[in-house]
Amino acid sequence: MSDVREQALNAKMAAPELALLRRNEKDMILEAMAQALLRDARVILQANANDLQAAQQRGTSKAMMDRLRLTEERIAGMAEGMRKVARLEDPTSQSLAGWQRPNGLRIEKRRVPLGVVGIIYEARPNVTADAVALCVKSGNACVLRGGSEAIHSNIAIIQSIVTAGEACGLPKGAVQLIADTSRASSMELMQLNGIVDVLIPRGGAGLIRSVVENASVPVIETGVGNCHIYVDASADLEMAAAIVVNAKCSRPSVCNAAEKLLVHEAIAPVFLPKVNAMLRAKEVTLRGSEQACAIDAQMEPAKEADWETEYNDLILSVKTVANLDEALAHIARYTTHHSEAIVTESIENAERFLNEVDAAAVYVNASTRFTDGEEFGFGAEIGISTQKLHARGPMGLNELTSMKYVVRGNGQIR
């Protein structure tokens, strides 16, 4: 048997015991893991130094080096993250509903863990600790397949937290890290039907596409966000400018950042010069439709590819539209169903936008940057689903669960 399959089977064997742990037992495991991270910080930093050195020798980009780098503060952040998850409610403690049937059967709809969660991710070693915390708290065994760039860091983190966790009651085998970072190990994990219950890819568009295309295990697709902001004719233009600047510039590399600006043509001659100046002051490159460029000739002309591209960078494409219908049609054509916003003072247009736009999160008069587990109040997040099945939008602990029907009778037959 291959190592990947054997590790996943070990996780599956540990899953039933983990699923039955009580909240206080799971919280104690997370606290022990947090303490271990702090205690083992030097060992983890040493391992991380190996990864950084190898990355430097390969000529890795500065941005990638930053994602890969651990510091004492970042390790303290990982430990605090585990403690924060420990403080969250146990999702498997919840009954979702309960009712009695006319024949006396009592039906309870109860949250239960999914079983074995597979997570495929890239260079950020902090994902390792985050994912373990969320899986343990939700009662799921997990199989982690991180990127080769961070493998020494990931091994050191797992060594630290699994040793501490098992000493504190974590079922042996419940947390697995696949040390083989070849493409083959990742492909094998995607095909372990009947062993792995769900696969969550975390990373760039290429990784996610590869998992969706190659997995036969059910996948929760995360992350691509070609988010639009539509500024209506009736918008409060100061509010609109603040929202656009925030949604584009506060963190351009993330999936809930705005990538496109649609502006009603009635206000474009007033609004565009104003917002464009604010965006340029933040070093945003602007590309415009023909009509938009006619208003602000400094904009580069946008190409067809611009309308469908998630830049993840300080670039924004701008289009004027004749009315709400044209804005809705443009969004319907180019949306990645992540987050879409309207700025308007018209209740009619706000309601139409909220009802008709098909996305995980639809906003009126707020920045798309709020599509986030923390900002929604979930306390933690394993990713943002852009699919419609099982979970949509920010996924917290509840989205890492399934349910079962518990039925109590006293001899009912049919």
Place this chain on the structure above:
Amino acid sequence: MSDVREQALNAKMAAPELALLRRNEKDMILEAMAQALLRDARVILQANANDLQAAQQRGTSKAMMDRLRLTEERIAGMAEGMRKVARLEDPTSQSLAGWQRPNGLRIEKRRVPLGVVGIIYEARPNVTADAVALCVKSGNACVLRGGSEAIHSNIAIIQSIVTAGEACGLPKGAVQLIADTSRASSMELMQLNGIVDVLIPRGGAGLIRSVVENASVPVIETGVGNCHIYVDASADLEMAAAIVVNAKCSRPSVCNAAEKLLVHEAIAPVFLPKVNAMLRAKEVTLRGSEQACAIDAQMEPAKEADWETEYNDLILSVKTVANLDEALAHIARYTTHHSEAIVTESIENAERFLNEVDAAAVYVNASTRFTDGEEFGFGAEIGISTQKLHARGPMGLNELTSMKYVVRGNGQIR
């Protein structure tokens, strides 16, 4: 463009308009469809006669002929089924939750249709009307791919209800039947990512396996049930016998019928002769483990394959177990995660069974036959999910929906 792709795209284009229909509009469409079925009964029966004749010429089995056959009563039943779905609550009318964040953002979690639902099924023409009713009521466009055996019946049914529906406000294109019943058309439907949002196979194990293996569109796996009943040492033996006989014999061809009986060895010498006699009176073939056969020598010896087989027939395999642990271990090994039951008077054993068995529905002191949308009180059912993602157990209208977050602000930025 192929016909299948074009039909699915037409459904996708109609989906947004259908999603926005109000409950009373959808209910009127369903009522018009019900009336059309009754009015067009002769035409539908004529088409069905063609299917039956072709089936007879192919030498189709009696059971299959029965599934294929329509009568005036069955058509009346289909019409009444549509009216029943019309009377159910509109699942997309529901807000699942709502809260305000400290920054003033109001977040509403709202049910919305999935979009385009694909249904692949076999010879039962009544599935055509059922599926359309459930999809229309939940606001989903649908693409139906029924079996070749029923194609004339399906075309006549769709012709009747779509004409009536469109005259009453059903968006054009929202209901599609694929007339090409080749394997290629089914394979193509399974690969229409980005057009079809979910695929639900309805039928035998072979069909379901083929869809799970070949689809890249998300699938909700339905149906296979290797259901166990465990009779504990403390069981009320009369209740236990009634439950076993009901679960095995009331409708042996369905997925919630019992296929295996586990009996605590302390009561097996008393219980087995009694229940076996009752089962034999209903023409059940009994196969036993070595110890079970030692108690009742008339049982055939069960083979290893018996423990994993869903018979869908009047066959039951029986095994004695030393204790609850052995029963739980046997179920964990052979369960298809559908429905599992314990008969016991021990509260401790009941709770352990309910907590530890991993299935869509777990029962104490009731027949597994209750795992059914009607019996659970959902009013209708599109199938029974045996997977853990999105939906588990009987799927009613709610399970044909997704959700979206509707976020209202007044200028919030991050």
